[in-house]
Amino acid sequence: MKPRHLLATALAGLLAAAPPALGQALFWSTQAQPIEETQAMREMVLKGFAGGVDYQAADGGPWLTRLQAEVAAGRGTIAVLGGLHGDFASVADALADLSDVDVAGVNANMVALGRLGGAGQKYIPWMQATYLMAASREALAYLPEGADLEALSYDQLIAWARAMAEATGGPKFGLPAGPRGLKHRFFQGFLLPSYTGSMVTAFRSEEAEAAWEAMKELWRWTNPASTNYGFMQEQLLTGEVWLAFDHTARLADAFNQRPDDFVAFPAPAGPKGRAYMPVIAGVAMPVTAPDPAQSRALIAYMLAPETQIATLRATNFYPVVEVGLPADMPASVRASGPAIAAMTTAPDALPALLPMGLGALGGQFNQVYVDTFERIVLGGQPVRAVLDSQAEELRRILAEAGAPCWAPDAPSEGPCPVD
Amino acid sequence: MPRLLPYLLLLPATAFLVVFFLYPFLLVAIESVTRQGAWSLANYERMAGHWKFSAAFWNTLLLAGIVVPIQLALALTMASVVTGLKAGRATILYIFAIPLGISDLAAGLVWLAIFEQTGFLNSLLTGFGLVERPVLFLGYQNPWAILLAIVLAEVWRATAIMMVILVAGMGLIPREYGEAAEVFGASRWQRFLRVTLPLLRPSLQTALILRVILAFEVFAVVAALGGTQFPVLMGETYNWQFTLQDRGVAAALAMVILAISIAATLVLLRLLHVPKEART
Numbered sequence: 001m002k003p004r005h006l007l008a009t010a011l012a013g014l015l016a017a018a019p020p021a022l023g024q025a026l027f028w029s030t031q032a033q034p035i036e037e038t039q040a041m042r043e044m045v046l047k048g049f050a051g052g053v054d055y056q057a058a059d060g061g062p063w064l065t066r067l068q069a070e071v072a073a074g075r076g077t078i079a080v081l082g083g084l085h086g087d088f089a090s091v092a093d094a095l096a097d098l099s100d101v102d103v104a105g106v107n108a109n110m111v112a113l114g115r116l117g118g119a120g121q122k123y124i125p126w127m128q129a130t131y132l133m134a135a136s137r138e139a140l141a142y143l144p145e146g147a148d149l150e151a152l153s154y155d156q157l158i159a160w161a162r163a164m165a166e167a168t169g170g171p172k173f174g175l176p177a178g179p180r181g182l183k184h185r186f187f188q189g190f191l192l193p194s195y196t197g198s199m200v201t202a203f204r205s206e207e208a209e210a211a212w213e214a215m216k217e218l219w220r221w222t223n224p225a226s227t228n229y230g231f232m233q234e235q236l237l238t239g240e241v242w243l244a245f246d247h248t249a250r251l252a253d254a255f256n257q258r259p260d261d262f263v264a265f266p267a268p269a270g271p272k273g274r275a276y277m278p279v280i281a282g283v284a285m286p287v288t289a290p291d292p293a294q295s296r297a298l299i300a301y302m303l304a305p306e307t308q309i310a311t312l313r314a315t316n317f318y319p320v321v322e323v324g325l326p327a328d329m330p331a332s333v334r335a336s337g338p339a340i341a342a343m344t345t346a347p348d349a350l351p352a353l354l355p356m357g358l359g360a361l362g363g364q365f366n367q368v369y370v371d372t373f374e375r376i377v378l379g380g381q382p383v384r385a386v387l388d389s390q391a392e393e394l395r396r397i398l399a400e401a402g403a404p405c406w407a408p409d410a411p412s413e414g415p416c417p418v419d
Numbered sequence: 420m421p422r423l424l425p426y427l428l429l430l431p432a433t434a435f436l437v438v439f440f441l442y443p444f445l446l447v448a449i450e451s452v453t454r455q456g457a458w459s460l461a462n463y464e465r466m467a468g469h470w471k472f473s474a475a476f477w478n479t480l481l482l483a484g485i486v487v488p489i490q491l492a493l494a495l496t497m498a499s500v501v502t503g504l505k506a507g508r509a510t511i512l513y514i515f516a517i518p519l520g521i522s523d524l525a526a527g528l529v530w531l532a533i534f535e536q537t538g539f540l541n542s543l544l545t546g547f548g549l550v551e552r553p554v555l556f557l558g559y560q561n562p563w564a565i566l567l568a569i570v571l572a573e574v575w576r577a578t579a580i581m582m583v584i585l586v587a588g589m590g591l592i593p594r595e596y597g598e599a600a601e602v603f604g605a606s607r608w609q610r611f612l613r614v615t616l617p618l619l620r621p622s623l624q625t626a627l628i629l630r631v632i633l634a635f636e637v638f639a640v641v642a643a644l645g646g647t648q649f650p651v652l653m654g655e656t657y658n659w660q661f662t663l664q665d666r667g668v669a670a671a672l673a674m675v676i677l678a679i680s681i682a683a684t685l686v687l688l689r690l691l692h693v694p695k696e697a698r699t
Contacts, residue, residue: 061661090664170552179646224558225536228646238537360664367663371470374647378559389470 029082040314076288123282174241189277194270266343273350527643588622
């Protein structure tokens, strides 16, 4: 026998000897990564599923690599995938069609997002969240005169941050601008659309220039350690920061640990409205799922009202189906719920959806906004020149993906244009 | 059969290297020069055209250029001290080598805990009343402070690997040379320069090549202390692969790291060339 054959035989032997699936469904997810949340998913949310679930949370990179490897191999062990809209957008071909799952109780817009621009239902909405502002009680003393917490403007936010910085001797406003922070969502879904009414098309417009000038002004009164921040709840709790913007799930600990010390309120508004970005997480089934019937059962289980409430307790992500929330919900839910309602139903509310149809280019799309921020605000480069050069990059990405515009940009034939 | 035996014994290790190193390496090399299935240098163009690339490139070289000489000097000193010891040698060696047992991310986190705004250094400074409020050392405005922190962490973490190699090398130098030089009246310093260093060349070569290559691959320490504020080649590779999901450009960056590693190795081989007749 030639050595090569020997090797092949040995490898085949090894593969055949791999332990068989234990009957537990593997739930491979990018969500609920902090160990307490993972634990809560296992013990509170998934315990009731017959047959048992092995819930494993991973970073986006490893999550994607394993999925791609299983699909390339043509067989896999992942039963159900959990991830954000953006996680799924890059792997549409690896996802089985779930059109036959009953989604009657779910908001139709969210269900439509789950088709990823194609015909089949690629993922089923699982839970939702958004971003909010949070302030400690100390901060409220410096709220500019005449400003309404429920209807703040960016100018008032800047004045507020400035008042705190000048009164306390150090900036007390914080942004999650660290490597793991969600700063790009602030630029894409809040700041820019508030000033331009657009996320993509008006990227290098004069209004966008004004938005970045406002950002520079805000940054003067922002704690410079923000470039290390990931989850603003930490800095709120240590008192390093009194006023912050972040994902509801990343503010939750502050409310849960000291419910009386913090308030939640809507994101500020700009000249074009109060832009905000809803976040949608979904569950999907890879084409290589070992037991599709079991996977479908688990997906249906995730949509049951009791599961949705348990998920809210475990992850601070809100249900996607109509459920009556019990009175004993965590403090973070009680604080964020009204703020979310105030933001989404505000007269000037301007929803800016998560990027759609970008596929694997989603990361590069986000990077355009992060690079713009790093160059203009941190690097002090001229706004006009940076916007022009980053617009080139944005154009290339949208053309390569062939992605048409999404809200708040007007629908387009062909790739979304950057004027 | 005995003639073939050594080769048979080497076969598993060779097969392992071929399957798990050479083959993936070839795939990466091919990936770096293809785009959508066609041969192209587009990956390299995109890599070089990105506004962070030149910063990452020069930061990596700068870091290696600062860290390796410091480590060389420290490792030579430590190795000389350890070699000269009569008692307690093993204990000192163990203590020196402790940072080797820590992963580089953990090492980065240890130093982050010191330099953070809420870290030990700030507690100390405010405790002694030297500063009024905690200082932000690792902010984006102080790239030099970030560089300094990374250099400290790297020196602390990885000097021992050079020292271990140099201690072994010094142990191989016959005592007679040093004693002969002493008889002719050479001072300690002269003996070190004229006897120990030249005879240490082979070990120096190994230690330097190993350290320089590892310095080009620096990643976790930088990620922990500098985040995205101090771009290095390895960090950018990770970023292109996982955040930007462009494997082609990530592969191109990996090839750049390989190229400078090979270049540095060749330079070191030439500089510290050991003549054939001098090899023992």
